[in-house]
Amino acid sequence: MGTYSSFTISLHEIPQLRWFFTARSYGQQYDLDSKWKKWWVALRSLGFILADSGNDVWMGNVRGNTYSRNHTVLSPTSAEFWDFSFDEMAAVDLPALVKYVTETTKKRIFYIGHWTRGCPALLYPPYPGNERNEDLSKKIKQFIAFAPVARVSHFRGLILRAAQIQGILYKTAQKLGIHELFPSWWLTKLLATQVCPHTSLCTNIMFAITGADRANFNSSRAEVYECHNPAGTSVKNALHWAQLIVGQELKMFDYKSVDANKKHYGQETPPVYNITGLRVPTLLVMGGEDWLADPQDEIWLFSKIGHAVSKAIIIDYYNHVDFIWGLDAPNKIYYPVIDCMKSYSSLY
Secondary structure, eight states, rough: BBEEEEEEEEEEEEESEEEEEEEEOOSSOOSSSSSSSGTTTSOOOOHHHHHHTTTTTEEEOOOSTTTTTTEOOOOSSSGGOOOOOOHHHIIIHHHHHHHHHHHHTTTOEEEEEEETTHHHHHOOOBBBBBBBTHHHHHHHHEEEOOOOOOOOOTOOOOHHHHTTHHHHHHHOOOOOOOOESSSOOOHHIIIIIIIIIGSHHHHHHHHHHOOOOOOGBBBGGGHHHHHHHHOOEEHHHHHHHHHHHTTSOBOOOSSSSSSHHHHSSSSSSSSSOOGGGSOEEEEEEEETTOOOSSSHHHHHHHHHHHHGGEEEEEEOOOOOOHHBBBBHHHIIIIIIHHHHHHHHHOOO
16 A cells, blocks of 8 residues: 555455554564554454454554565665654554545544554644644544553653663664664574573563563463564654653654754744644553553543543553553453444444
8 A cells, every 4th residue: 555655555454344453563672663463463362353253454554664665766775765753654654544444445443553553643743734634533433542652751661771872872873874673584583483482581671671461471472472573663763762752742753953843844843742632532541560651651641632532441460562462451451442342333
């Protein structure tokens, strides 16, 4: 599926549409890259549970990951190809995916997103010359937000440490000519299949990023999860998240130059995402031990978008990957969410 920015974004379907959700390549990563497979590699995954309930499931990707590395002009070997962050994913990729599904099915959709998959797009800040997301909300019947993020003031773990030295890491990447981060390549697959099954190192690294919940993690599937993750994103995208962690405000990419910001946004500083502007009926699902979507930040988010929230589900012991790979996720989240969708559909 093509976008107006000339990237080709892949979209996978399990037929008979009623629900739609994006898939990022999270896994042992943070939500920088987005891949559809994370929704079905678990033995009792959300994708198959929705399909088994008689629903058509559409699973999307974002630019730069394993399944969306095509462009009509640019090559992944060029620096220009990787000149994007989640701003473009929010402004272009998600609206394009939603538009394609709604035009194909002639229906509004339910949208399920994990971490950043949804919030930035639905809160995208309008600025002169950029009004292309105005009708996105009209196409979505309900937004089901798993561990949504709109503020990162209480980040914990390894990512916080990396964000604190963002300047050094970015300059190093520039000097070395590195533009892609965390690609899916032979070395990661070798580690996943030959090293990770024989040591707890891989899962320890993951838990150091997401928060630990070993009792709810199927360690026998770790090789499968780690073989599919990470899936690749841009250095610029990682830098953008580092800016948010340090600056503690959800805003567009800061070019650290008044002239560059004016060129891109028509103003000296990056536009701030309109957190109180959410107009889509929303179901929040949050975890009490999530290091990437900390409960304090979730409570703050709820205070800003409470007008749009129809229901909130909080699971005290959930970390960030429990939402997709937790052993009890079907009973704790998936089936209750499906029941909420059915109830909402009967009312609207």
